[in-house]
Amino acid sequence: MAKFEIPVLSEEPAEDVPGIAVNAMAHSRPFVAKPEHNAPLGFPGALVDDWQEKALGRMGDLLKRFRSLRVFLDSCVKCGSCADKCHYFLGTGDPKNMPVARQDLLRSVYRRYFTLPGKMFGSLVGARDLTQDVLEEWYTYFHQCSQCRRCSVFCPYGIDTAEISMAARDIMDHIGYGQKYCNEIIAKVHKIGNNLGLPGPALSNTLSGLEEDVLDQTGHDVKFPLDVEGADILLVTPSADFFAEPHVDGLIGYAKVFHQAGVSWTVSSYASEAANFGMFIGSYEQMHKVSNRIRKAAQDLKVKRIVFGECGHAWRVAYSFLNTLAGPWDFLDPNYPVPQHIIEFTTDLIRRGGVTLDKSANAGMVLTLHDSCNVARGARMGDQPGGQFVLPRELIKACVPKYVDMHPETTHDKTFCCGGGGGLLTDDLMELRVKGAKPRVEALKQVMRNDGVTHMASLCAICKSQFTKVLPYYDIDMETVVSIHGLVSKAIRLGTNHV
Amino acid sequence: MSYEVNGKTVDHDEEGYITEIGSWSEEIAKIIAQAEGVAMTDEHWEVIRFLREYYNEYQIAPAVRVLTKAVAKKLGPEKGNNKYLYELFPYGPGKQACKIAGLPKPTGCV
Numbered sequence: 001m002a003k004f005e006i007p008v009l010s011e012e013p014a015e016d017v018p019g020i021a022v023n024a025m026a027h028s029r030p031f032v033a034k035p036e037h038n039a040p041l042g043f044p045g046a047l048v049d050d051w052q053e054k055a056l057g058r059m060g061d062l063l064k065r066f067r068s069l070r071v072f073l074d075s076c077v078k079c080g081s082c083a084d085k086c087h088y089f090l091g092t093g094d095p096k097n098m099p100v101a102r103q104d105l106l107r108s109v110y111r112r113y114f115t116l117p118g119k120m121f122g123s124l125v126g127a128r129d130l131t132q133d134v135l136e137e138w139y140t141y142f143h144q145c146s147q148c149r150r151c152s153v154f155c156p157y158g159i160d161t162a163e164i165s166m167a168a169r170d171i172m173d174h175i176g177y178g179q180k181y182c183n184e185i186i187a188k189v190h191k192i193g194n195n196l197g198l199p200g201p202a203l204s205n206t207l208s209g210l211e212e213d214v215l216d217q218t219g220h221d222v223k224f225p226l227d228v229e230g231a232d233i234l235l236v237t238p239s240a241d242f243f244a245e246p247h248v249d250g251l252i253g254y255a256k257v258f259h260q261a262g263v264s265w266t267v268s269s270y271a272s273e274a275a276n277f278g279m280f281i282g283s284y285e286q287m288h289k290v291s292n293r294i295r296k297a298a299q300d301l302k303v304k305r306i307v308f309g310e311c312g313h314a315w316r317v318a319y320s321f322l323n324t325l326a327g328p329w330d331f332l333d334p335n336y337p338v339p340q341h342i343i344e345f346t347t348d349l350i351r352r353g354g355v356t357l358d359k360s361a362n363a364g365m366v367l368t369l370h371d372s373c374n375v376a377r378g379a380r381m382g383d384q385p386g387g388q389f390v391l392p393r394e395l396i397k398a399c400v401p402k403y404v405d406m407h408p409e410t411t412h413d414k415t416f417c418c419g420g421g422g423g424l425l426t427d428d429l430m431e432l433r434v435k436g437a438k439p440r441v442e443a444l445k446q447v448m449r450n451d452g453v454t455h456m457a458s459l460c461a462i463c464k465s466q467f468t469k470v471l472p473y474y475d476i477d478m479e480t481v482v483s484i485h486g487l488v489s490k491a492i493r494l495g496t497n498h499v
Numbered sequence: 500m501s502y503e504v505n506g507k508t509v510d511h512d513e514e515g516y517i518t519e520i521g522s523w524s525e526e527i528a529k530i531i532a533q534a535e536g537v538a539m540t541d542e543h544w545e546v547i548r549f550l551r552e553y554y555n556e557y558q559i560a561p562a563v564r565v566l567t568k569a570v571a572k573k574l575g576p577e578k579g580n581n582k583y584l585y586e587l588f589p590y591g592p593g594k595q596a597c598k599i600a601g602l603p604k605p606t607g608c609v
Contacts, residue, residue: 031513181606184606185606188607195606195607196606196607196609197603198559199557199558199559202557202558202559202561205565206562206564209565209568213564213568238607239607239608240607240608240609243562243563243605243607243609244562244593244608244609245564245581248562248563275607311608427514428513461607461608461609464608465608465609
């Protein structure tokens, strides 16, 4: 099945620190973006001749623009707290996947060109010239960071490796050395409106097919509206929800919840994507452009509210940055959060008695939850601290007979990345993805073994696709991973108690 | 990077997806399938033909749910599910079947 060795799992999650395997992942690199992927983003087509000068120029710009970046590069004291916290280090043993070592790839160049000790004493103070070898090392190892920010939870100085990795990718994009997967996708969003490149007519065909299915299965005429002007709610969801399994079960769940709530809603073909890969490549300009599609769709369709579907990093961008990127949202109804998460919407409806859920529809299922990194560490839900952990669990428990949490060192703000986040969910990084999933799979296997867990719910399109693909490498059925609203979809009793 | 078929070359990208959809033929499909380790049967060809028809109309591969419904119609309801499609195309119907059908790779969080 695989051209690489599958990691041996430990019985006790989060305790097994691998032996050091120098350069174990030095060969792992995603495909480099081609001119046709870079041009629509305004990046040079291929590596420019004066790349070193341009890279240092860009680094200087970023240091001026983001005080945080300079603080992160200056403040590490090499205490080692982060060393065994990265899933890619735990899965590969490659010491350059220790967060501190990953940061040092950029820090050493920063020291050499932007600090006095580095300019004077060079390698004596850990400074390095920016050579071709260093650039290749950046490309290799900054594409082995999923920007999940688990390491920053353990750093006593709060250094955020994700910001360093985003800066490195931004610098590489500015010299024409970006990654194909992310740049090709962002170009599709600009051209077609979503990551998949799903044009309006295909979206319309897909949604009407789902209407037929739900009518056949339930006898209820649940609509999946597209581009309806004057609808109350604009649903912004990852395009994978239209396309892939088990994502689409979640989409069907959202539609049933809206139907039951009696609200009018619509999808937009112009902003048919929640994901914002601009964040993965560290480009505020791209994040801004992608976010503004949502603003335009909301204005064109004259909606009153915006609700986001199950997408991890989209929720971080939406919850934490949307107002800065695409606000002000003063044209929306101020009685509702801007934006609102579908899980907030559904749990609120449950609390108000607006929906009846029948756990017996999910009989035999024992659920656990994979907290998605960007939701766990980059956002919040509801009106209290930790709501992003409470609400998804509350919703799952309302839908299934039994729920069990995984090992506490692997959930809530200490959750592990699925192994495919941050722009790494690409076939050319399959070895990294399989190995990076190891810590999560260990924790999952433990609750499967000890508590009879049958399924793991997720609230992120990337996590769902990643687990569907990599769990079979560890002899776990691909259908073990489910959408939270897929559970809602099965449990919801349509046609009962309207609020 | 190219496939050789009947003395002609057909270009493909780093991952084996042909770059010109018009240059596809059943012969090329067989060559790609062989490279993927997929032994083509009538059921495989039904899926491939549906993918190409759908693409011609919508400029994108069908969503998995659309595909499973079409397969159920053509091959019987017991085969209209994602599991069966994975049996046909072990690397996943979305990607492996598209590659053999000569369609571009679906991108995004899939």
